[in-house]
Amino acid sequence: MKKPIAIAAGMTAWLLLPGMFLRADPTPSATQSTSGQVTPDEMQVEIKGQFKGRFLVKKIVAPVTMNLEKLQDFPEDPSQKILYDPLPISQGGDFNARSDVKGHAPFYPWIPSIPEPPFLTMVPPKNAHPASWMFEIFNPQGQTIFRQRGTNALPDELIWEGKDSENKFAIVDRLYSAQLTLVGMDAKAQVIQGDSIVLPAMVYGSDQSETVEFSLERLFLTGKADLSPEGVVMLCRIAERIRERGLTQLHVRIQGRDEALDTQRETALVNALQKALLLSPGMIEHDHSKAAPRGEVAVFWLKRGAS
Secondary structure: OOOOOOOOOOOOOOOOOOOOOEEEEOOOOEEEOOOOOEEEOOOEEEEOOOOOOOOOOOOOOOOOOOOHHHHOOOOOOOHHHHHOOOOOOOHHHHHHHOOOOOOOOOOOOOOOOOOOOOOEEEOOOOOOOOOEEEEEEEOOOOOEEEEEEEEOOOOOOEEEOOEOOOOOEOOOOOEEEEEEEEEOOOOOEEEEEEEEEEOOEEEEEOOOEEEEEEEHHHHEOOOOOOEOHHHHHHHHHHHHHHHHHOOOEEEEEEEEOOHHHHHHHHHHHHHHHHHHHOOOOOOOEEEEEEOEOOEOEEEEEEEOOOO
């Protein structure tokens, strides 16, 4: 049991909370009364303490959640509501894409990479010996746009280069998913779901000539000719790609449904590219046209000039 501390009359003390300092003056002083007696006036005492606490770290919640049951509700296609809004950049996916750095290309971790073929890959299960198999790619409406069939031995890896059954490339800003069906010797089918992907932009072509398509909904603010935050970042990535590959010829085309707005966006995009690439006015060819069946996109044609 702790004993109480007695404080003489005339003494001064301060009582503080736990973890703080309690101090009193240890230097005694005295006053003389009229009777000649000396009485203590005040005294200082310093007491130090230590506060102990705990830090509670909670589980980090993912910033984005997606209802897969709703995405499978065809043909209502509620996924369009999700696809209309910009999706956050996947830092993990971008890191995996840059894990294999070749040559002397500079590394900019803050700029996401532009998706390029193959867009979807799927590794078949080991020790699988089906009588036949079928690899399919579905669009948001659940329709099969690509199909690859085979019998007996499975390939080590199934890939989708971004083309449909008519050898046309996929459309940007759409959800595509992969599926593998294995049919055994007993005619029983086993369906294996693969990964899904949304392509905000895509690049295809060869080392001498490339085509980059970017969704206008992501490149610009809604109904405006101003670049969106995502558009600014991806425009830096396009400029970086042009410098890395030594592509000296560039043509830009805006394909939209509002001619007046498309003209303004065309001018804004060319000015931003000229500034990023340190080019003089008039060095970038550009035009605009009505939206093609591939949707409202900005198309960049990159080509290596003749040496």
